[in-house]
Amino acid sequence: MKPAPFDYTRPRDWSAALAALAAGARPTAGGQSLGPMLNLRLAMPETIADLRHLPGFGVIDQQRDCVRIGAGTTHARIEDGAVPGQVGAILARIARNIAYRAVRNRGTLGGSLSHADPAADWVTVLPAFPGHAIALGPEGERRIPLGCFVTGVFAVALQETELLQAVELPMLPEGTRFGHWKFCRKPGEFSKASACVLALPGSAPRAVLAALDQRPLVIDDAAALLAAPEAEAARIVEGLRLADPWREALARVALRNAAQEAA
């Protein structure tokens, strides 16, 4: 249960971080996913680049119609209400049920999203938002719509030379509805089925079904799901052809319950 040897570097600015990345370093933020993988030797990087000390990494910046959340913002700060407005209230509710407080004190929004464990909470919730992941690479900033950021199991749209700098979410208009449901046998464990629905007034509601053995399913127009949660959730999940009937039933219930809450 001890990691294989690795070198450690702590870049002080973003260009040094990108240089470390280009030299093959594995980036880490809170280390709450990479830490266990190192101890279990599921990951054996030669060098780890610790991003936690980068300028602005944990800064939350409210702008006129959006909030930019630094990738290094911890789950605990989000749980404690550091993000303003209704979007902050939604994120706080999600953050509170991520793992355990001792993990939330170190684990970060950007680290979790970039790691892209299919059962992770931000992987379930953020693709529902009409916002962007802000990637920084040698060519500068690139804005990636959150709905297509996670591309697979432990796979994201970042290029090998890019780091996730921040997540930008819109401030939500009055009348926005949100629903979320996940199943854990024990509080804090990775979920076995997760879904959420976000409905902004005047635009098509979006739904996400995650904790599958594949990339999260993003439904860009979930109006039919909100109109008939039970039947539509059954139809959508059937189309996934999940091998395990227990997981299939949980996925159906997750999607239905999230839709019923948001309807």
Next chain:
Amino acid sequence: MKLHLTVNGAATALEAEPRTHLADLLRDQLLLTGTHIGCEHGVCGACTVELDGAPARSCLMHAGSCDGATVRTIEGLVDDPVMALLCEAFSAEHALQCGYCTPGMLMTARDIVLRLPEADEDRVREELAGNLCRCTGYRGIVRALLAVLASRRRPGSGDPDSPLSGCLA
């Protein structure tokens, strides 16, 4: 690598491989064996310490990331009034059997008492979910926590902000 830590108030300079985790540093180099090691992948909570003012898993913090951090272990809380209440309550409520999980339980319990003074039993159980007790002593642990929370809420027990206000029934 060389690293600097402040451990239980004392500035400490150490030499360690970057891969060494904080729990091993504390136990093997500083002989602070009150921090226990269980699962070593962040699940059991036995190694919970206070890192830069908030509970964290010391098995997931490798030496490099710890450089410059302020750490408080169970040994550093001997004179802490909340910890004194918790220890008394753990004893009174038989909240430990083998004692292996106890340092981590106490670190988490102290965080619950300070951060969530209004927590009820459901919330206490939820917050304790990240600490495993293989003697299955949860009932006693929950009772002990609830007793301390109640004692600090009791009216007429002096300054409500003082951790020593009130006493255990």
